[in-house]
Amino acid sequence: MSTFLQTLFVGLRLGSIYALVALGYTMVYGIIRLINFAHGDFIMVGGYTMIFTIPVMISLGLPGWVSVLLAILVCALVGMSTELIAYRPVRKKGTSMTALITAIAVSLLLENLAQAIPQIGPNPKVASKIFAAGGVRIADVTLDWTTMLTIFISIVVMVVLYQFTQKTKIGRAMRCVSEDKSASILMGINVNRTIVTTFAIGSGLAAIAALMYIAQYPKVYTTMGSMLGLKAFVAAVLGGIGIIPGAMLGGFVIGLVESFTTSYVSSSMADAFVFLILIIVLIIKPAGILGKNMGEKV
Amino acid sequence: MIKNRTLQGYILNTLVIAVLLIVFSFVKEAFGKAGDFKLIIAPSIWQCCYLIILAASLNMTLGFLGQLSLGHCGFMAIGAYAAALISLAAERAGVFSDKSGPAFILVLVGCILIAGVLAAIVGLLVGIPALRLKGDYLAIITLGFGMIIVNIINNLPFAGQEGLALGSASASLYKNGLGFGTALKVTYIWVALAVTMISVAMMFMYVRSKYGRAIRAIRDDEIAASASGINTAFYKVFTFAYSAFFAGVAGALYACSNATLSTASFAFANGGILNSTFVVVMVVLGGMGSLTGSIVAAIIMFIVNYQIKNGVWVKLLPLWLQNIFAFPMLVYAVILIIVIMFRPKGIFGIYELSLRNFFSDMKRQRQNRLAQKQESKEALNNE
Amino acid sequence: MSDERTPILETRKLGITFGGLVAVSDFNIKIFKGELVGLIGPNGAGKTTVFNMLTGVYKPTEGSVLLDGQVLNGKKTHQFVAAGVARTFQNIRLFKQMTVLENVLVAFTKDIHYGMLDSLFRTPRYWKTEKELKTKALDLLSIFHLEDKADYIAANLPYGQQRKLEIARALATDMKLLLLDEPAAGMNPTETAELLDCINAIRNRFGIAILLIEHDMSLVMNVCERIQVIDYGVTIAKGLPEEIAKNPKVIAAYLGQ
Numbered sequence: 001m002s003t004f005l006q007t008l009f010v011g012l013r014l015g016s017i018y019a020l021v022a023l024g025y026t027m028v029y030g031i032i033r034l035i036n037f038a039h040g041d042f043i044m045v046g047g048y049t050m051i052f053t054i055p056v057m058i059s060l061g062l063p064g065w066v067s068v069l070l071a072i073l074v075c076a077l078v079g080m081s082t083e084l085i086a087y088r089p090v091r092k093k094g095t096s097m098t099a100l101i102t103a104i105a106v107s108l109l110l111e112n113l114a115q116a117i118p119q120i121g122p123n124p125k126v127a128s129k130i131f132a133a134g135g136v137r138i139a140d141v142t143l144d145w146t147t148m149l150t151i152f153i154s155i156v157v158m159v160v161l162y163q164f165t166q167k168t169k170i171g172r173a174m175r176c177v178s179e180d181k182s183a184s185i186l187m188g189i190n191v192n193r194t195i196v197t198t199f200a201i202g203s204g205l206a207a208i209a210a211l212m213y214i215a216q217y218p219k220v221y222t223t224m225g226s227m228l229g230l231k232a233f234v235a236a237v238l239g240g241i242g243i244i245p246g247a248m249l250g251g252f253v254i255g256l257v258e259s260f261t262t263s264y265v266s267s268s269m270a271d272a273f274v275f276l277i278l279i280i281v282l283i284i285k286p287a288g289i290l291g292k293n294m295g296e297k298v
Numbered sequence: 299m300i301k302n303r304t305l306q307g308y309i310l311n312t313l314v315i316a317v318l319l320i321v322f323s324f325v326k327e328a329f330g331k332a333g334d335f336k337l338i339i340a341p342s343i344w345q346c347c348y349l350i351i352l353a354a355s356l357n358m359t360l361g362f363l364g365q366l367s368l369g370h371c372g373f374m375a376i377g378a379y380a381a382a383l384i385s386l387a388a389e390r391a392g393v394f395s396d397k398s399g400p401a402f403i404l405v406l407v408g409c410i411l412i413a414g415v416l417a418a419i420v421g422l423l424v425g426i427p428a429l430r431l432k433g434d435y436l437a438i439i440t441l442g443f444g445m446i447i448v449n450i451i452n453n454l455p456f457a458g459q460e461g462l463a464l465g466s467a468s469a470s471l472y473k474n475g476l477g478f479g480t481a482l483k484v485t486y487i488w489v490a491l492a493v494t495m496i497s498v499a500m501m502f503m504y505v506r507s508k509y510g511r512a513i514r515a516i517r518d519d520e521i522a523a524s525a526s527g528i529n530t531a532f533y534k535v536f537t538f539a540y541s542a543f544f545a546g547v548a549g550a551l552y553a554c555s556n557a558t559l560s561t562a563s564f565a566f567a568n569g570g571i572l573n574s575t576f577v578v579v580m581v582v583l584g585g586m587g588s589l590t591g592s593i594v595a596a597i598i599m600f601i602v603n604y605q606i607k608n609g610v611w612v613k614l615l616p617l618w619l620q621n622i623f624a625f626p627m628l629v630y631a632v633i634l635i636i637v638i639m640f641r642p643k644g645i646f647g648i649y650e651l652s653l654r655n656f657f658s659d660m661k662r663q664r665q666n667r668l669a670q671k672q673e674s675k676e677a678l679n680n681e
Numbered sequence: 682m683s684d685e686r687t688p689i690l691e692t693r694k695l696g697i698t699f700g701g702l703v704a705v706s707d708f709n710i711k712i713f714k715g716e717l718v719g720l721i722g723p724n725g726a727g728k729t730t731v732f733n734m735l736t737g738v739y740k741p742t743e744g745s746v747l748l749d750g751q752v753l754n755g756k757k758t759h760q761f762v763a764a765g766v767a768r769t770f771q772n773i774r775l776f777k778q779m780t781v782l783e784n785v786l787v788a789f790t791k792d793i794h795y796g797m798l799d800s801l802f803r804t805p806r807y808w809k810t811e812k813e814l815k816t817k818a819l820d821l822l823s824i825f826h827l828e829d830k831a832d833y834i835a836a837n838l839p840y841g842q843q844r845k846l847e848i849a850r851a852l853a854t855d856m857k858l859l860l861l862d863e864p865a866a867g868m869n870p871t872e873t874a875e876l877l878d879c880i881n882a883i884r885n886r887f888g889i890a891i892l893l894i895e896h897d898m899s900l901v902m903n904v905c906e907r908i909q910v911i912d913y914g915v916t917i918a919k920g921l922p923e924e925i926a927k928n929p930k931v932i933a934a935y936l937g938q
Contacts, residue, residue, distance in 0.1 A: 035434050086635060094642040097366060100437060101582055104575055105634040112628035116621060230441070237438055272449040275442030282439055283427045500801055507800030507807070508786075508793045515776045515787040522774035525736060527762035527791035527854045587778070648778060 002140035007263045008256070013147045013216065015255020016154035020209040021232030022239070022247035023161060024202035030178040030242035031198045033096065037103040038082055040229015041110040042203045045078050046071040046210030047220040048114065051125050064130050071207035079203025080196050082106055088192070107226070114222040124221035127214045150212045157208060158248050161201075165244060174198055178242060227271070231258070234278045240291030249289060253277070307654040314653055315495070326484065340483045344555035346600050347490040348548040351497045353580040353592040355544035360578070361586035361648075362505055363537045364517030365429065366437045369444020371574040373542040375564035376420055376447060377413035377549025379457050382559055384409050385475035397482060406476055406486075410493060410550040417546025418539045420447065425538035429531070432520075444564075444574055452561045477557045490551055497544050501589055504540065513537050514587070579634050584644050591646030602629070687750045688713050689890040690735070690766075690858050695744035696914075697734060704730045705914040708744070710892075712858065717884060717891045719905035719922075721898075723934055727914040728894045729771055732860050735892075736768050737761040749857065763791055765857035769847045769864060771894075777836035781827060781846055784835050785818040788853035821849050824886070825879055841872045845879065852883065859883070861893045865900055873897065877904060902926065910934065 021043065028036045046068075053067035090102045114120050135144030165171035173194045176184040184191055206225075213228065214220060231254055239250030254274055261273040281289060329335040356370045385405060388394065394402040424443045431439055451457050478486060504510055512533045515523040524530045553559060564573065576599070584595030606612060606623040613620070622628055637644065652659070688711040696706040705727040712718050722728050733739040735746060737758040746753045748764050756764070767788075776784050793814070799807040822828045825845040830838065835846060844864060851859055864880070865873045877900065884891060895901045901908060902922045909919040912934040918925055925931055 029434075033434075035437065090638055090642070094638065096433060097364075097586070098582075098638050098642045100366065100434065101578060102635060102638050104578065105631045105638070108575065108627050108631035109635065112625045112631060116625050116628055118621075233438065234442070237435065241434075266453070268453055269449065272446045275446050278442055279427065279439055282431060282435060286431055286435065503801045503803065508790050508795070509797075509800065511779075511783055511787050512790050514779055514783075518776035518778050519774045521738065521758075522770065522776065523787070524758040525738075525762065525768055525770075525774075526788040526850060527759050527767075528787065529757075529759045529791075531757075 003263060005138070005141040007259050009141065009143055009147055010263075011256035011259035012252065013150045013212075013255070014259055015252035016151045017209050017212045017228075017251075018232045018235045018254050019248045019251025020154050020157060020205050020212065021229060022236040022251045023158065023244065024205045024209075025229075025233045025236040026239075026241055026244060026247040027174070027198050027202045029236065031174060031195055032087070032091065032099075034087065034091075034099050034103060035233060036082075036087075036202075037100075037229070038106040038110055039202065039206060040225035040227075040232070041107050041114075042075045042079055042206035043210045043213065043225040043228060044114060044220070044222060045110070046075045046207035047127075047214055047224060048120060048125075049074045049207070050210065050214065051127055051220050052119075054128055054130070058128075064128060065211060068207060068211040071210060072204040075203040075207040075210075076200040078110075079199040079206075083196055083199040088195075107229075111222050111226065120222065122222065124219045127218040127220060129218070130211065130215040146215050150215065153208070154212065157205065158244070161205075162244050170194070170197055231271075231274055234274060237288055238278055238281050240288030243288075243290050246288060246290040253289075303654075307652060310654050319491070326487070336480050336484055340487055341480065341555065342600070342604065343487060344478075344483055344490050344551065346597055347494040348551040348555070349580065349596040349600055350494055350593050351544050351548040351551065352577055353584065353596040354498055354501050354589050355541045355548065356577050357581045357584070357586065357589060357592045358501060358505070358513075358541035358544075359538055360581050361588065361592075362510060362517060363513045363534060364586075365534065365538075366433070366440075366578075367538070368437050368441035368574050368578070369424075369447070370440075370541075370545055370577050371564040372444035372447035373417040373421055373545035374549035374552065375451055375561060376417045377546030378553040378559055378564075379451055379549075380416045380546070381409040381413040381550035382475055382477075382553045383457065384412055385553075389475055397476075397478075398485075406489060406554075409476060409553075410547055413550035413553075414543040414546040417549065418543035421539040421542025421545075422535060425535040425542075429534045429538060441574070448561045448564050457559075457561075476554050478554050479557075483555065486554075489554070493547060493551060497547055498589065498593065501544065505589065509533065509537070517587075576630065579630055582634065582644055583637050585646035585648060586644060587648035588644070588646035588650055590651035591644055591649070594651070595645065599630075602633070686713055688747075689716075689749060690892070691747040691750075692735070693745050693747070695731070695734060695741050695746065697730060697739055697742050703914055705734070705911070706743075708911070708914075708916060710909055710919075712890045712892060714857075714890055715884065715888050716907065717880075717893065717905050719893050719895060719901040719908040720911070721895065721901055721908060721925075722911040726911045726934075728911065729862060730914070731911070732768060732862055732894065735761075735860060736766055759791070762854050762856070765855075766860065767851035767854040767856035767858070768860035769844075769851050769862055771862045771866065773840075773843050773847055775835040775843055775847060775850075777834070779835055780831065781822065781833050781835055781838065782815070782818055782831040784846055784850050785821055785853045786814055788850045789814050789818070792855065818853065821852055822846075824852075824882060825849050841868055841875075844868070844876070848879070848883070852887070857889055859889055859891045861891060861895075863894055863896060865895060865897050873900060880904065 021039065024039050024042070025036060028034065028039065049071040050067045053070050054064045057064055057067045086102055086106050087099065090099050094102075115122050131146045131149055135142050135146075135148070137143070165174055173184070173189045174197070176187065176189055177191050177194045181191055184194075209232075213224075232251065235250035235254040236247045237250070238253060239246030239248070241247075254277070257277050258270045258274055261267075261270045265273070285291070326335070352370070352374060356367065359365050359367050359370075388405045388409075394405055396402075424440070428436060428439045428443060505513075512523070512528050515526065515528060516530050516533060520530055580595045580599050581592055583599065584591030584593070603626055606626055606629055612623055615623070649659075690710065690712040692708055692710050695708040697704050708731060710718070710720075720728055720731065730739065734741045737753070737756050737760065740755065748761075748766060751764065753761055753764055776787060779787070793810055795804070795807050795810050798804070819828050819831060822831060825842075825848065827842060827846060827849065830842070835843065838846060848859075848861065848864065861880075865876055868876065880891065880893075881904070883889070893901070893905060905922060907920065908922055908925045910917050910925060910928070910931050917930045917934060918928045920928075
């Protein structure tokens with residue numbers, strides 16, 4: 001029983017990180033129909049920003065987590081410039097295939113550029129503790145503060161984001177652009193600005209996810225985002241890409257699948273199981289759990 | 299008429315290849331024992347050979363069928379491990395002992411074929427469910443399958459992460475099985491060349507037949523293709539498996555030319571030259587839908603990779619550039635972005651290089667360019 | 682019209698609903714060999730949906746499609762084509778990166794009997810088949826005066842010729858029933874007249890049945906022997922062109938009540 005509970009908590013914590021990252025994927029995909037392979041690497045950018053700024057914050061007498069604000073800023077900038085420099089020109093000229101390949105290229109570029117910077121280098125860096133240790137004991141299981149905070153913060157962020165897309169003007173513009181780009185232009189929506197805003201928000205979420213991640217696994221390295229990002233993308237597809245509640249659902253499913261396979265089957269097979277679940281879901285429901293299947297118009 | 303022109307092309311190609319091979323065999327005779335040929339050129343040729351097969355085979359799905367597969371190296375991994383394990387088993391059973399003689403050649407050919415067939419079978423099993431999806435979904439699901447394949451190989455007790463060093467094979471390929479040392483790479487260089495030529499020829503024959511027409515039709519418009527009587531599901535899965543076959547063959551050549559195998563080399567993205575991303579780069583660079591483009595791109599990428607790692611001229615560059623060259627993947631990423639921005643269709647587009655038509659094609663292109671210039675000039679004058 | 686003959690195409694109570702919305706219901710039609718039937722109706726009436734059901738693109742939720750007395754329900758599009766239904770599309774769907782000749786050759790694929798080994802080893806059978814098909818394809822293209830453009834990339838053809846190429850491709854599937862979805866859309870009167878000649882030439886030469894969706898009323902009235910009108914997915918009239926032109930229901934549907 002205690003193993004089960006422990007696994008459940010780990011799954012929920014992992015799931016909330018995946019869900020946050022998946023939100024970024026889903027927002028960008030919803031608006032420009034592009035798998036932003038570089039999104040996972042925005043987490044790495046956020047991670048390194050925090051690694052370098054946490055000591056500064058602490059020396060200023062502030063708590064370490066304040067540096068996440070800086071990380072959000074940096075990630076948002078990186079995200080926006082990726083859109084402006086790489087994606088927009090290619091979107092104008094090429095097909096969806098070339099756009100996808102550009103995304104892969106940007107991801108490779110970010111990972112390897114980071115390695116080429118001497119202050120970062122190929123070796124992992126260790127982060128200092130971000131949240132206080134300790135926690136609450138339920139039954140035989142310790143539920144630590146980090147886990148609770150992770151789950152809590154991510155749920156709050158998701159709810160806020162959902163309300164944002166439903167209630168605010170920018171949020172409505174985002175939904176319009178994702179439904180029909182040319183009609184949005186006719187309605188006077190500045191499509192390019194909406195896309196850039198989406199990138200900024202999505203990348204900012206990656207920074208928050210980075211905070212959660214290094215709070216639990218205090219190690220930052222240049223390829224930390226690639227597998228994390230990939231699984232988060234799987235989560236987004238699983239839930240139904242382009243749909244915000246879908247990303248949350250997918251994130252939690254993937255997190256739970258991963259933690260349960262790790263503790264009950266084999267840790268080295270966890271990734272395989274994650275993809276297996278994706279494959280099964282896509283074969284049964286090609287548009288994901290919450291997705292609506294829209295055939296091509298003939 | 300068509301037959302004669304095609305026949306002319308066949309004869310010309312055969313002649314040119316024959317001449318090249320004869321020249322090459324003289325070169326090999328003269329320099330085969332010398333250091334540079336043995337240590338650099340022969341291994342390079344081996345590497346180029348499997349890269350060419352790999353890129354051309356991915357082009358079948360990516361360029362001709364128009365479906366992005368991000369798990370192509372998974373099939374290569376299957377081929378490599380199958381060939382390695384079978385050859386080790388054959389050696390233990392005493393079929394061959396000193397990597398020479400007809401028995402060894404037979405085992406070698408058998409390994410390459412079985413590697414291809416196994417990869418094709420897995421390609422079939424993956425393709426049937428996966429190819430029901432399209433575009434981004436297909437990309438992610440093939441990526442998933444690629445990872446699962448590598449993950450499963452990793453967890454097999456007799457293959458595994460340790461590069462076949464552990465497990466029941468309990469010996470590295472270098473000493474046993476079909477791993478070739480530098481001397482053997484020179485001796486058996488004809489195997490690499492022959493396998494590459496046969497593979498490329500087989501792919502050409504495929505895309506220049508009803509099969510090729512059908513899959514290009516599917517690429518251009520799947521609904522119209524099925525409305526023209528094409529069983530799209532069949533052609534898609536068949537082509538996917540066909541392309542997996544050659545990925546498996548490339549894997550077998552990889553196993554021959556590398557002393558050890560490690561599943562890390564077949565991952566989706568890693569620092570090395572061999573991963574699914576890199577193969578996609580080659581295909582895009584050469585042109586999606588041009589087999590000759592893939593061949594040229596594979597050779598270019600090999601040379602780029604080799605030069606930025608080993609080139610003498612790199613030492614003459616400013617230090618910051620040298621530092622960047624220490625990360626080849628960074629260079630590929632930049633190349634990929636530049637190619638996509640300025641030449642989204644790759645070097646060749648869908649044009650196939652042809653010896654017979656080379657000069658007439660060049661002439662036509664020059665005329666087209668001139669005509670375009672003329673047109674734009676007239677347009678300017680009109681304004 | 683004798684009902685003893687087996688019609689080329691017969692539908693019985695054909696209908697489809699999309700998530701509760703009835704798009705087409707109770708659609709019955711019989712088309713005999715050599716006939717040219719028009720299917721008309723206001724925008725959004727469900728004409729193209731009918732075509733999609735007749736070619737297996739959509740699976741009808743009720744009723745059945747019979748081709749030469751053979752039930753085709755649940756079959757895939759390529760199986761419909763194999764049974765003898767070919768179509769063109771409202772918004773032209775050509776194989777854009779392929780040549781004009783190849784566009785037609787693709788449609789022969791299902792009737793090509795050489796296999797994998799023939800194409801790998803380029804056997805005499807391969808050469809013979811390919812040569813025959815090329816002659817056949819050029820012959821088809823010549824009906825539409827496209828034989829000189831056989832080596833053009835399809836996307837580079839002017840609009841009117843793209844429409845014609847699409848019909849040529851449909852003919853190459855060796856069908857019994859040809860479905861034309863607004864073949865004259867976007868054409869000027871001269872081009873439309875030319876197209877009409879082509880359609881008549883096809884009928885006389887191949888003796889096939891044609892079902893035509895068209896907005897250009899003059900074209901429909903001129904060439905079709907019978908006309909069926911649908912509105913909101915329901916058949917509101919069928920009969921000879923003169924009758925249709927006078928039918929008050931049809932006039933109401935087109936002009937609004």
